[in-house]
Each structure stands twice: as C-alpha cells, then as structure tokens.
Amino acid sequence: MTRYIARRLLQAIPLLLGILTLVFIFMHAAPGDPTAMYMHPSVAPEILEQMKQNWGLDQPLHIQYVRWMKSFLTGDFGYSLTQHRPVAAILAERIPNTLLLSGTALVLIFAIGIAVGIVQAVRQYSLLDNVLTLVALFIYSMPTFWLALILMLIFAFKVYQIDWWPDFLRFPASDMTSVGHDAMSGWGRFADRLRHLTLPAVSLGIASAASVARYTRSSMLEVIHQDYIRTARAKGLPERTVILKHALKNALLPIITLLGLYLPFLFSGAVLVEIVFSWPGMGRTIFDAIMQRDYPLVMATSFVFATMVVIGNLVADILYAAVDPRIRYE
C-alpha cells in the first residue's frame, strides 16, 4: 500500500506540471494584463509600460515560462502583482480559511447525505421516502448563489425583524469573525466563528448533501436486493444489523468515490459562496486573480487547487481499496 501511495504521488508530479503549463498558456493567451487596474487618462502610458517591464511581462512568453518554472521549482511562488506581497503569504492566509469552510461543508454533506439516503432506501416508496426525495431534490436543484442569497436574506436579515426569534438563530451575513472578535473570551470566539461559518457552510454543502443522499439511496437499494443481504435476513439477523453492517459497507463503495469528485466541486462552489458571504478564501482569491490577470497568483492558486484534487482522488482510491477487498492494487 505504501508503495502504491508513493507511486501515485510520483505520478502526480508530471500531472501537476502539465496542469500548470496549461494554466500558464491559457492565462497568457487570454487578452488583458494586470496593468488594467492602473489605467486612466491621468496615468502616463510609459508608466504602464514600465510596470510591464518590472513584472517581466515584456519578455517573450517562453522566457517568462522558464523563469516562472525555475522559481516555482525552487519553492518560490513569486509576488502578487495586485496585492503587492509574496504569493506564499497570501496562500498561507487563505488556504486554512478555505479548508475550514469546505471541510465543514464536507462533513455536512456526508453526514446528512448518507443518513437521509439510508432512511430513504429502507423505506423505499414510502411517504417519507417521497417527501425526502422531493425536499432533497428541491434543495439540490437551486443554484448555489441563489440559495446562499436566500439563506442570507432570511437568517441574516428578516429574522432580525422578528422580535421573538432566538438570538442564536440570527446569523451574520459576511466575514469570518465579528468586528469585536479579539475582545471575546475563548468560548465566545469559538461561538462567533461557528456563527459566521454556519450560513456559508450550509449554502456550500447542502446541495451536495442532497446528491449524496440520492447516490446513497440508489446504492443501498442495489445492495439490499442482492442475495447475500437476503441470506443475512433469512438467517434471522436483526434488520438494523443487516442494514448498517452488511448493506451499508457495500453501498458506501460508490459513495466513497464521490469524496474525490466533491473536492473540485466544493472549490468551484466555494468561489460563489465566498463572494456572497465575503469569506476570504481560495475561491475568491483565484477568481479575483484571474479577473485582474495576477499571473503569479493564478498559477499558485491553480497549483493548490490541483494538488488538493489529486490528494482527494488518492484518498478516494485508498478508501476504495479499504472497503472493497475485491480491488487489488499492485
């Protein structure tokens, strides 16, 4: 297994370099450059030219590429052209924020999704199954940013106008912490973070939770109808044991591959959710960087995204092997 992981990680290196090369080509092929934010009739065009020179953007593309690749391979991500500070510092600040948000969302996705899916499968075609299916579908079918805005409108705005509404169910609409965060007690800080985390994480995760529920239901149904489950039932095992022990383990097999699939999905969803809730994470960073043509920052954020996805896939594959003994990795 260790050898397998090592091999996969080695294989990931050319993959990542390939992705980065593609991103580099794509970004530089797109029209526009980072001087756009300085453009104004009161700014002399020579200044713009000088900026491009300072940033090395006047060099031929292949030289820029080699130069970037060299510094990247020595572990230097360069300077952000728009934030005027080392890209590494930006990443160090933003990655934990995004991990916090998407990690929370991921827990929500699988906890809610699998639980609901099992209930539905066990009670196939019952009223409960149908209602849950419809509710899950309804939520799944809402555009993320619309759902986020609606949640915000209700829980960060309307409920403030309802007198009897309990305070702990009133949420802030933006940022990771309150203005007075630093002055709070340890417990208060935790609660404050949690309150700020709730709406974004729910907006980001709930749609995927609905789809995990769907996959879990399908997968459970498939398993439930297989012979060995019938056998287990026939042996007189209690229904709970049959479902949770025998059926669930096999039903989780395709669900676990979803883990790898949800990572990129979460990140792209994070762009929207982070903008709506002004959450200072990677999604907003990459979006702003692309829009402002902050090349070093785009490259670095792409690298982080791609790495996270590669690791996600690897984890999914390892879990896959762990739950299904039929799959062997040489």
Added chain:
Amino acid sequence: MSDSRAGDAERMRGFSAAARLVPGLPQLLDGRRRTGFTLLGLASTMIAVLVLGYPRVIATFTEGRLDYWVAFGTLTLGLVSAWGLSVASAARPRRPNGEGLSEWRIAWREFKRNRLAVLGLYLMVLLYLATLLAPFLTPYGPAEMGEVIADTRHLPPSLAHLMGTDKFGRDVLTRVLFGARISLSIGFIAVAISVTLGTVIGAVAGFFGGIVDTVLMRFVDTLISFPRLVLLITVIALFDRSLLLVVIILGLTLWPSTARIVRGEVLSLREREFVQAARALGLSSPRIIFRHIVPNVLGPVIVAATLGLGNIILIEAGLSFLGLSVPPPTPTWGNMIADGREAMVFAWWVTTFPGLAIVVTVVAFNLIGDGLRDSLDPRLRM
C-alpha cells in the same frame, strides 16, 4: 321495455361515438383514468391556448417568424395527437397485465408505477410545451421594455404581469418562458457529449486496467483537477462569447466524473462471473465491453446523466452570477436571477420565478432519471 333498452343501447352507442371525438373520454369511460386525463388535459390546454392567445395565433400568418410557426406547429400537433392517440388507444383492446411484454414494455410499466417519476415526466412535457408555445402564451416580447421604464419597473405580480416586471419593466413571465429555451437546450448538448465520452473511456479504463487504466485515469485526473474557471474565462475571453461554446466546454470538462463512476462500476464488474465467462469463451474485448459491461453500468450512467442535465443548468446560473454567461437581452434563467439579485430585498418576484423554473426543471429531470434507473435495472425490480 325492450324499446327502452334498445333506446338505451342506441343512446350509449351515440354517446360513445360522441365520446370518441373528445380526446381522453373513451379512456375515462373505460376506467383508464391516467391516460384519459392526460389526453383530455393536453387537448384542453391546447384549446385554451388557442382561445386565449387567439390574436397571436393569427399573427403567425402575418408575422411569419420562425418561433411563431414552431408554436403554431406545436399547437396543431398537440391537438391532432391528443385526438389521434385517443381514438387509436380506444380502438385497441386492453392487454391483460404481464402477458407477452417486451423488456422495454416492462420497464415502462415499472416506470409508470413510480408516481414521482411520472410527475417528473409530466413536468418535463409541460415545460417543453410552454417553451414551444411561448409566443402564444404571452402578449409581450422577451426583450420588450415598458413604455416608460420608470413607471413600469419592478411592478409586483398582477393580472397584466402574472410574475411582475423586472428592472426594465420587462414581463418576468415572458422572460421565464423564453429563457426556458436556452436553459433547456444547454443541458442536452453538454450531457450528450459528457455521457458518451465518459462511458466509453470509463469502461475501457476499468476493463483493461493496467497501463491503459493508468494513462486514461491520469488524463481524467488532469481534467478534473484543472480549475474550470480558468478554462471558461479564457475561452470566453478569447473567442466571442457564445452559448454553444460554453456548452461544449462544459460538456468536455464534465465527462471525467462520468468516466470515474463508470470505471468504479466496471472495476467490480470485471471480476464477476459473467464477464469471466465471456472471457473464457474468447469473446473480443469490444464485444464484452459493449454487450456485457456497458449495459450493466447504464443505471449509474443514467443517474449521472440526469443529474448532469440539471447540473449544467445550475452551472450556467453560476456563470451568470459571475457575469460570464450569455449576453443580454437574451434571457436565461441564470442571468435573470443574477440580474435581479440586487432587487431581492424589495422585489422578490424578479429572482423567485426564474429560480423556481430552474428548480422545477432540475427536479423534473432528476425524477425521470430516478424512475428510469429503478425501472431499467432488472436487479431493482421487486
């Protein structure tokens, strides 16, 4: 006595002859209520459209625009088929259950048994009818603004504007109807691309394993790991923004997820007895893949495809939010929500109706997909 009986029979015959002319009635009398109501509903909808939208139906001949002709064709076809199907099915004797049914017929019977799936099917038919009939259903044009914008903007829903008006005084209902065309077309093209590619590549990778698997899956990994936003922005910026372009790019970037699902299924299938047997018999690999493996992974693929259909509509909405979708005044549900979001606090109707349209559509696709899955897979039949 006998006279009156004969008269009754006569009346009955007269009645059933008359009933035959009303679509759905023979079926209703026969006890096939669902078929009956469907046909009756279809016919009355068409007639209602014809009556209520009369001036615009007539305008077909003067306007001569394509979408009017399409709508006119739909109307005619709807009426003719409601009547024709009714007559045809009334003439056909009812088949006793479970006798001499083909595999597809069994699937259809299973499908019909799933109420949610049928609901989805109805919703989808309704959506498509609404899309096709759009010019007859509303007196406004999709880009038509109020005479004096200041007086007609953000009007709440009323009889004149069933869903209110937006910031330019445009009728929201009209835009929802016309937006359906774009939003519905988007899904199909992208999904067709992604499902085909994904199934083939996933099956090949899973079946052969080894180096083929490694190479293909690394390729899949590359595509999955590639930040799609970079790709979309570049392509949209480089080429002139067109819907087709966005759709194709989406199709080309979405297939890897299908491929992974298919591969996962195939990995466990290839160890199963029937595949081993086929191999032992010396069947060729393409034959095993397409005849024995692909049919067995169709279930998950269909689920993935239906989810994909809705997904694309949702992604389009997300792109609209970022200001990267189809240019105005063409309405898509996504850009309607994105455009109306600043008014959400005081003009809820501008975003709510297109939002609900998206939800209804995506729900419909998913219900159908679920139904298909349950009915197509023999293992799931009870």
Added chain:
Amino acid sequence: MGSDVSTLLPLVEATSLDADINALLYRGLNSARWAGGRIEYMLDDLSLAERWEFGPDSTTLTYHIRPDAVWSDGEPIDADDVVFTYELARQPDVASRYYVFWEELDSVAALDDRRVTFYFKRRSPRMLLHSGAPIIPKHIFDSVPADGASLAGHPSVVHPDSVLVVSGPFRVATMVPGERLVLEPNPRTFSERPALDRVVFRIIPEATTLMIEFMSGRADVIYPVSLTQTSQLAEATDVRLATTGPRFYEFIPLNGSAFAPFTDSDVRRAISYAIDREGILAGQGITDYASPAAGPYPPIFPDLADPSVQPDAHLPDSARAILSSKGWRDSDGDGVLDKDGRPFHFTLVTEAGRRSDAATIIQSQLAGIGIDVELRLLEHGTLIDRVFVEPDFQAALVGWAVTLDPEYLVQQFARDAYYNVTDYTSVAVDSLIPLARSAASLADAAPYWRAVGATVARDRPYAFLWFYTEVAALSDRVRDTRIDIYSVFQNLHQWRIEP
C-alpha cells in the same frame, strides 16, 4: 466597501480607494480641498508644511515643514523625506503614478532639515498639485531596492499591524486582506486627534450582502453604494445618502476605423440623438445620482464646462432624418436601415453590471430608429484590452473617473494620445492644449480647457452619456462628515458616532 485596498504605500497605489485610504495615513506638504467648483490648495492642520513661498520668477517653490511633524515611530519628518519620496517617484522602476509630477519638475532639494525647494522647468498652473504628493519615511524605505515590488513588499507595508510608519491622523491597527482594515488614532499625530477610537473598513464584494449588513445594523457606512440600490436606501429611515458629485463619466466611443459610417460626425450625432439619456437614468431610478453629459467636463467645474454646450436631447426623428439624408433607409422593410445593400448593424461591447443594463436599453432605443445593435459582454480585463490597449471594437460602453485636474482630456483627445481610441483628430484641440498648459495659473488656463472641452463635445468622437456620482450611505449615528468630490473620507478624523 466592495474591494480591497491594494497597497498601503501611496507611491505605488493603484485605485482611487487606495488614494482615499492612504491620505488618512500619509500626508503631503500641502492640503487640497474642493471649494465650490475648483480644487484649492492650502495649508491646514493636516499639511506637513506650515508655510510656502514662491521664488521671484515663480518657477521655484519653497516649503517650511512644521517643527512638530513626526512619524508615528517618533522620528521627525524632515526635508530629506520629501526629497527621498520625490526621487523615488522619479525612478522608472518604481512605476509610480506620481511619476507624471516630474513632467514639469526639474529637481527637489533640501535647504536644511525643515526647508525644501521645488525647482520647476517652467511656470505652470500645477505647481501646487505637483508638490503635494504624500511623503513616505526615508528611514524605513531607504534600505530596500528602489523598485515598485520591493517597496510595496516592505515588511511594514505587508504586515502593517501597529508597525506601519505613518504621518496622518490614523495608523493601522490590524489588516486582514480581503476581510478588513482597522484604523486607530495615530498617537503621535501633529493634527487634532481623531474623534473615533477605531474605524473598521470591511470588504464585502457582493452588493446584496453589503446592503443586508448595513440594514441589519452591522455596518454604519456603505461606500460605494451600488446606484441601483439607492432608491431602496432612500426610503429607509435613519439613513442619509451622501454624494461625492460627478466622479465618473460614461460614453460610447464610436470607432470609425472598425465601422466606416462612424467616421461621419453627422452619423455620430444621429446616434447620440437616438439615445434617451434622461429616460435611461429614470429607468434605472438614478436621476438623483447621474445626469446627462454634454462633453468630458462635468458641470460642477464652472470654469471648464461651457454652458452653451448642452447634453443631446432625445430626438429620434432628427436622428432618423439625419441618417436618411446620409442615404440610410429601410429599403427592404425588415425594420433595419440599410445603404448600398448593407444593414446598419454594429457591435457594442461592454461589461456585466450597470453598464450592461444601460447598453441593453440603448440597444432597444437604437432599434427604434432602425439600427441593429449586437450587444456583447466582455469580462472586464478583456474589455479594457479590446478598447484601450489594442483597439478592436466598433462601439463600446465604457467610462473613466473624472480627475479634478483638467489635463486629463489630453490623453483622451490629443492626436495620437494613448487613450484616444477612436483616432480623433482636431486641429483646434491640438493647438489649444499647449496654450492651456503654459498658462500662469489654473484660472488662466481654464478658458483654453473650456474651449477644448466644447470642441470635443461638438465633434462627438464619443456619444457622451452621463456623469454619475458616487454615493455613500451613512447611518444617522455618523455625524460631522464632509463628503464631496474630493473624497469621502477626507475628514474621517472629525467624524463622530452618536451613542
């Protein structure tokens, strides 16, 4: 706020927001203020200098730095800091927007610790402007290489919490990029101590979110307010809307080299007549915050805006008549004008947001006189590239910030100027510009600039659309603000919050 401050070092700042915030942290030798129609330079409580004097031939200007001026780390602010700042601005590698200040400057020299003299190449109305750049501390920045990246990357600028060395009334308490910037009073300020103990600037990119935070009382000020939300805020109680005056203007450059009919100024005039400016602004509900534009100078510059040049009225019939006289008729009855078998069809590029709203209405208004406009939305960077960097467009709806310095017309309308995207040439404009530039004072230059503005307005290289103001929404708790076209936060140190 909708976006982040890009740097806390004025020398390399990019946006007007950067300039507004940096002015709270770093001061220049003189101060400026908007005084009923023109910018006025003076010495006040916030200026580093206590006195200035012009040399005998008016090409030198000497400032006396006030004795109590100290940096927030206790070092005195002296003439060397001024010379250092100006020398840096002069370096091409720094790529500072203050580089243009050297156009007319010859040198800057320290006479002693507290006196610094500016030597100009010639007499110019902009001497006070050009000597007023915000000064940065030499003892902090002389240790880093003189280039933009190294300066902006100085540790105290990147991690400014309590360590950024400033001269203004405020210093930085904490900065969390993308989330918030907290200012607190600079204990060593030489001006009056700010009334507020803490000012928190929060960065919220989504306008709806901004609004919700404000309406739920979690923010006291929104700046800038999205204009489409003003009507809704105006109805709220306990809120006042403050306008900055017409800080921006928007226009449609009609590019004759990409669409030949636009080379004819009558056709451009017809296009301009077909646009109902009042109607569009009313349609967006922003008539209080925007007004139709006749030319590049907003009416609040009484010296520069020519009252005889009025914005084009909505005259669709005249527009049709003009086009018809030029041979554009709808001969095939398809509703679109044509000439020699070619329809009047062009592409208008713009970007998503309020501009695309306006473009959408313009599209429908032009359709009304038989012009078929294809609307194309580009992403911001692409739009800038297509319109200004390598012009490749037929018509575009774009805009500029209005600067308080009248010269900004030069780069837009002078022959071969970089931002002259439609290759507009006018003999009158080209001969008036040197006259204006060599005038003795801003007041003497004004008639020339007015003539330039009027000529451009009459030639209509652009269809001028409107000026619009920036709006700040303030909760009634916030008192003693002075908000005008100069800046929203210019007297932040005097703001008070009612309990």
